[in-house]
Amino acid sequence: MTTLKEIFDSNAKSSPDKPFLGSRAKIIADNGTVTFGDYQWKTFAQTFEEAQSVGKYFVKHELSPKITNEEGTFRFVALYSKNRDEWVATDLGCMRAGITVVTLYDTLGQESIEYILDQTLMKTVVCSADKIKNIIDLKVAGKIKTTDTIIYYDTAKASDIELGKSSGLNLVSFEQILSEGKSIQDDESNWDKVTGETFYTFSYTSGTTGVPKGVMLTHRNFVANIGGLSFVDDKDNYNDKDIYISYLPLAHVFERLILLTSLAIKMQVGFYQGDVLKLTQDLAVLRPTVMVSVPRLYNRFYDLMQAKIKELSGFKKTLTEWGIQKKLTQLGATGKTTDTFYDALVFNKFRDILGGRVRTMITGSAPIAKEVLNFLKVAFCC
Numbered sequence: 001m002t003t004l005k006e007i008f009d010s011n012a013k014s015s016p017d018k019p020f021l022g023s024r025a026k027i028i029a030d031n032g033t034v035t036f037g038d039y040q041w042k043t044f045a046q047t048f049e050e051a052q053s054v055g056k057y058f059v060k061h062e063l064s065p066k067i068t069n070e071e072g073t074f075r076f077v078a079l080y081s082k083n084r085d086e087w088v089a090t091d092l093g094c095m096r097a098g099i100t101v102v103t104l105y106d107t108l109g110q111e112s113i114e115y116i117l118d119q120t121l122m123k124t125v126v127c128s129a130d131k132i133k134n135i136i137d138l139k140v141a142g143k144i145k146t147t148d149t150i151i152y153y154d155t156a157k158a159s160d161i162e163l164g165k166s167s168g169l170n171l172v173s174f175e176q177i178l179s180e181g182k183s184i185q186d187d188e189s190n191w192d193k194v195t196g197e198t199f200y201t202f203s204y205t206s207g208t209t210g211v212p213k214g215v216m217l218t219h220r221n222f223v224a225n226i227g228g229l230s231f232v233d234d235k236d237n238y239n240d241k242d243i244y245i246s247y248l249p250l251a252h253v254f255e256r257l258i259l260l261t262s263l264a265i266k267m268q269v270g271f272y273q274g275d276v277l278k279l280t281q282d283l284a285v286l287r288p289t290v291m292v293s294v295p296r297l298y299n300r301f302y303d304l305m306q307a308k309i310k311e312l313s314g315f316k317k318t319l320t321e322w323g324i325q326k327k328l329t330q331l332g333a334t335g336k337t338t339d340t341f342y343d344a345l346v347f348n349k350f351r352d353i354l355g356g357r358v359r360t361m362i363t364g365s366a367p368i369a370k371e372v373l374n375f376l377k378v379a380f381c382c
Contacts, residue, residue, distance in 0.1 A: 058099060347380075
């Protein structure tokens with residue numbers, strides 16, 4: 001296979017009832033307080049149906065018209081939201097229809113978002129309701145002249161909808177997209193053909209100098225990276241029994257690749273509730289087997305665990321230090337990360353921070369100190 005469409009369609013057909021995307025149930029109390037319950041899962045078949053509805057709606061309403069310039073011919077849609085199952089359904093729906101998704105994120109800033117929407121002659125922005133005002137503000141200021149449609153997740157403020165309409169924007173809820181898209185009769189024969197050279201996404205970096213640079217990534221780019229995982233030792237490889245927690249921004253390539261790898265090998269993806277400060281709560285409920293992060297967070301884990309160890313006294317402190325030293329020596333000699341005796345007495349408490357089941361952790365995007373890496377291996381037993 002050379003396209004993500006082939007992979008998605010194949011797995012949705014062969015494993016329709018396999019759970020794929022999970023989100024914590026949102027519980028709203030009478031006083032308006034919001035809490036989150038257990039994970040609720042959408043299967044491959046349900047995700048495929050939503051993606052298909054998105055694709056059919058976009059094609060019918062011409063929300064991603066062809067743009068031709070010196071680089072070629074493109075269809076674009078902008079996606080602006082935190083990680084969530086609707087984000088994935090939108091992304092996969094566009095991917096199936098040969099539409100290139102351009103990701104937006106807050107740290108770009110309003111000027112960069114304006115630049116990106118103008119450079120791609122963007123017609124449609126799909127975003128969470130809390131981002132609507134950012135797009136409206138640009139429109140009201142007489143900017144982003146080609147953008148005329150916002151599709152939003154969640155419930156939008158009445159004031160945002162009114163202001164959007166008065167500024168010339170058409171606002172449509174994602175629920176309406178799914179409902180109408182499901183009823184559209186379309187055999188997809190009129191859709192653009194998706195090949196390995198079709199651009200799956202443009203990833204705009206924040207840029208060290210000047211304006212953001214749009215990195216043009218094809219289906220073949222991502223399929224090649226997914227295929228590269230076949231070179232990982234079998235004992236460490238992902239499989240369809242694994243579960244991972246998605247909280248790193250999907251707007252960036254690192255998390256996007258892990259998500260697409262999950263799609264390819266049918267690994268379950270559980271989304272965080274949207275607040276990184278409450279990530280440990282999500283980990284405790286999801287209990288993932290795969291943890292993907294960046295050195296900044298791993299360093300925080302390391303610092304917290306070192307502080308806890310320093311607080312110990314007496315035999316507990318001695319036992320913990322013995323365990324760390326023994327496991328580090330064993331790690332260097334054999335690569336083994338577990339020890340029956342010390343894990344039961346010391347390290348299972350550390351493992352519980354991540355839910356107690358993590359067996360593989362991945363780090364990327366920046367360097368990580370060897371002493372931190374080795375300590376985390378023995379502390380988390382993975």
